[in-house]
Amino acid sequence: MVKYDRAALVAAARGSIRKGSKSFAAASRLFDRTTRERVWLLYAWCRACDDIADEQEHGRTIVHATVGTRLAPENRLATIRTLTELAQAGEETGTVAFDALGQLMREVPLSPAMVEDVLAGFALDAAGWRPRTEADMLRYCYHVAGAVGVIMATVMGVPPDDEDVLDRACDLGIAFQLTNIARDVWEDHETGRCYLPAEWLAEAGIDPCAIASLRNRAALVSVVARVCALAGQYRASARVGAARLAFRQRWAVLSAANIYGAIDHKVKQLGARAWDQRIGTGALEKMGLVAAAFTESHRQPLPAPRLPLSRGELASAIVATVDP
Incomplete structure (x- = not known):
């Protein structure tokens, strides 16, 4: 060795x-x-x-x-x-x-299964995978980010058998990835990818091959708003788990949640202009969000919302495929 x-x-x-x-x-x-x-x-x-x-x-x-x-x-x-x-x-x-x-x-103490769950996300992209349903999108988010959240929690010292906190760490990773999907629709399209559910696009009358067309922007706003709403639910669930971490870890986790939540808010606020340029947060804004997280770290979180799918369901399910 x-x-x-x-x-x-x-x-x-x-x-x-x-x-x-x-x-x-x-x-x-x-x-x-x-x-x-x-x-x-x-x-x-x-x-x-x-x-x-x-x-x-x-x-x-x-x-x-x-x-x-x-x-x-x-x-x-x-x-x-x-x-x-x-x-x-x-x-x-x-x-x-x-x-x-x-x-x-x-x-x-990272297990091979934790690492394999992350690699499964790269396998989906390598296969040219596309989500058909909301559940498919969430399962993809689990593999590319939720599974990383589980590893991150283990890095922070959460015991491997503390399933509840690991679930909440997974939820935060999923929330981050949902925000990335909402923000990066244009960039993903340029690389031949689309992570918005095909069923949602069909309901909005959007051809996945023309998702970046200006004529689709108004309809796309409503689809992305659904993604942002899901991200908010998973972030709220993650805040419950953060309350069980040591103070500095809790502060760091809530800071990251606040920063991504701010990106989410900007995507919704900008509407059809959300993809004119890449959305982010500036240094001063980050400082304010970190300061807010410090205060939040001393408060009890609201009860966790009911989520569409749990970590156990996401990890065990087979992801459906839409041909690119």
Whole structure:
């Protein structure tokens, strides 16, 4: 079993989160040092998997010098799986981000099933998957983000048998991904993807192939509003679980929830103009949302809403497929 240079891996992971996600970087600073470093290690692996899957670098598309140099999606998935398996076995991968996962698994009781649930999301994208129903969309959100939330909770010290808190951590990940879907409709369409349920689009009279057409924007607003409403429900459920975390962890989780909630609000507020430019939060706005989370951390949350699907249902269900 290889001996990793933990300090070097942490430094590289810190650089990755700073470059890849200002929102998560801001929230991670609220954790104690050990948890913060482990969060960075987890982020580095997730970011690397995303980048390999989409042939990007920190979320930005790589421009190929030669036509035909792009790898097939199934080959990219195979690369992710191979490097992840090496990391899980404690072997050196030759890739800092996957070595970060190997180091993390020596420090935190992550199970192979937790990791596999995340890889299943990349498999869906590699297969050109599209959601048919609301349940399909939620199951996709579980694999690409809810399952990461479960790992994140374990990183924060939540016991593997504390199913209730793990459920709430999953809910927060799902909420984050729903917000991403609402915000990134245009960007996803440009890469040939659509994560809005086909049934919802049909009800709104929108052809999935012409989702970015200006004539569809008014109808699209109502569809995206449904996504934002779901995100709000899952965020509210996650706040209940956050109340059972240690203070600094609770503060960090609620800060991230507030930041994504603000993005959600802007998407709804802007209506048909929501996709004119990428929506985010500025530095001062983030500071205000973090401060609000500090106050919220001292209050009892409202009761959890009833959700369409639980973590157990999402993890065990088979996702239906709509041909692209």
